[in-house]
């Protein structure tokens with residue numbers, strides 16, 4: 001039964017509903033007119049004069065009354081019927097068009113075209129909400145799809161260089177042009193390490209984006225965080241002849257925050273490594289912490305190469321590098337800052353970059369709210 005009903009279109013259903021209402025109204029009017037009308041009329045006729053009226057007159061008058069009400073009812077019914085058909089026609093035309101648009105857009109999305117959108121507004125609040133919900137959903141899918149496509153092509157691009165280098169060396173060794181001496185093996189190891197690092201970074205970023213980055217917040221003193229980051233990077237700084245300063249007053253060092261110390265340590269070492277890569281011997285990098293009642297700010301400031309203004313808004317995007325060739329030669333794949341942002345966001349904090357331009361140095365600022373346990377989310 002239900003399946004048979006599904007075959008009928010919207011227009012037929014609305015028309016059927018209107019006709020049903022019309023029938024009920026007509027039958028009611030007919031019954032009322034048939035039972036109550038003539039009796040009332042008869043009683044009134046008898047009240048017209050004190051003497052009983054001529055029976056011929058009464059019969060005529062009653063016939064006239066019958067004809068009048070049946071004609072009136074039939075006419076009203078015909079007009080109502082015509083009105084129902086016209087109303088249904090316009091209503092359906094108004095409804096079917098936007099529904100058709102939604103249907104077409106849904107089909108496009110189902111076929112993988114996430115640029116499909118429907119015009120918002122039109123026929124009522126509920127429909128406008130449906131349209132805007134659909135557009136929001138299509139927009140999200142579109143964004144995800146673009147990211148996926150870009151990430152895949154970036155990934156392929158990132159893998160190509162080390163794989164080509166490995167291939168070139170192996171071929172040269174096979175042909176006897178190169179020998180598997182210490183220098184060659186170091187070169188080969190560098191390339192495999194780079195691929196390993198790339199795989200680790202990608203898995204970290206995708207875990208963060210799928211919101212399954214595990215966080216283990218524990219009460220951590222800012223002083224300890226600074227000391228660990230400094231210990232992990234100090235020797236690299238010494239090798240490059242860049243001075244690393246750590247600056248924080250006693251209160252800030254003693255401030256305690258609930259955070260994942262390993263992950264936050266990774267944030268600081270990422271920022272310190274970046275600063276080292278973009279400074280020259282003789283430059284200075286300062287790791288600074290400042291705690292207030294409501295937040296803790298961690299700064300990594302360098303006196304190095306600086307960043308042009310047009311790059312600042314993109315630095316935290318995956319695979320974004322300012323000078324692709326130079327940054328790649330440092331072994332960077334442009335994922336470091338994306339990881340930094342994921343971890344900081346998971347701690348309900350913010351991270352920003354500032355530079356006055358090339359050769360003016362750069363400063364990266366991480367701001368974490370205090371008492372983050374409640375707000376900490378995995379992102």
Ligand SMILES: Nc1ncnc2c1ncn2[C@@H]1O[C@H](COP(=O)(O)OP(=O)(O)O)[C@@H](O)[C@H]1O
Pocket residue numbers: 274275278302304305306307315320321322323327328331332333334335336337338361362
């Ligand atoms: N302290 C800095 N000074 C100048 N440029 C920087 C600094 N930190 C990061 N950048 C720029 O931001 C880009 C993205 O950084 P990151 O995501 O860590 O990627 P990478 O793998 O290249 O280090 C870098 O390639 C570099 O161009």
Ligand SMILES: [Mg+2]
Pocket residue numbers: 270273274332334335336337
């Ligand atoms: Mg980096």
